Amino acid sequence: MANQRRLPPLQSLVFFEAAARHLSFTTAARELGSSQPAVSQRIGLLEEDLGLPLFRREHRGVSLTADGAFLFEAVHASLGGLGEAVNRLRARHDRQVLTVVTDFGFATYWLMPRLAALRASIPNIDVRIVTSQNEFDIRGEPVDVAIAFGSGSWPGCQAERLFPEVVVPVCSPAFLARHGLEGEPAALGGLPLLHLESAEPARWLTWSHWFALHGLTTAAERRDLTLNNYALVIQAAIAGQGVALAWLPLVDELIRSGQLVTAVTRPVRTERGYFLVQPHALRSSGLLAGFRQWMLDECATAG
Secondary structure, three states: OOOOOOOOOOHHHHHHHHHHHHHHHHHHHHHHHOHHHHHHHHHHHHHHHHHHEEEEEEEEEEEEEEHHHHHHHHHHHHHHHHHHHHHHHHHHOOOOEEEEEEHHHHHHHHHHHHHHHHHHHHHOOEEEEEEOOOOHHHOOOOOOOEEEEEOOOOOOEEEEEEEEEEEEEEHHHHHHHHHOOOOOHHHOOOOOOOEEEOOOOOOOOHHHHHHOOOOOOOOOOOOOOOEOOOHHHHHHHHHOEEEEEEEEEOOOOHHHHHOOEEOOOEEEEEEEEEEEEEOOOOOOOOHHHHHHHHHHHHHHHOO
């Protein structure tokens, strides 16, 4: 059985669409980088294939027959759709994807609010953010770069410090007023505390460590509310559920906006911090180099 869906050659349809759009074989040839005889030959073969005339050859040019006008509408719409699809594919290929792995707190309170600035600084970038509260080995993950919290030592990787671990207890303004806090560490001994769940040994400052650094033991083992996501810890503090340990500068904007206030005036600083981490084996691309410089500049400004 003959193929009822046999189509003419695509190039013939392209030549026909241009000639029909301009109503000129000469103009179509100029647009297509061809010659007027070549356009005329292509259209003649198309008419022969279809068994009907598509143009009226007139003294001062050409005009479409009724069949030609019918075919032009279909071909014009189809080529337009194909062109749009191809342009989208090319644009998608031209955009560069950067995959960043970090923890919930950094992603929520530092990186997300700055994504617009990142895109303005590095056009044509698509950012894919992967979050994990646990330790991860970037060398075994399909990611380009990590923003990781730790001591600065990641085997097989280079790490650049973005900012140190600076921690201060925070709570909501209403909680502060309700408990009459005046900024002294000992005042937190009998208050509900908000904890970020951590495997042992803890990778970040905990309430037990915080009290020990201040020479206090009260409330070291209190577990009023424990959550495994730092964003939930902060939301609980904003809701007045207790006092949370807050990492600066992650919560700087929440403090500036008045959603949180410091419950103790003296922050604690450790040797740990946030680092920009990438494997030695990964060749640094222009995109990654641009992201690195943007991160360093932003962190310097935030600091």
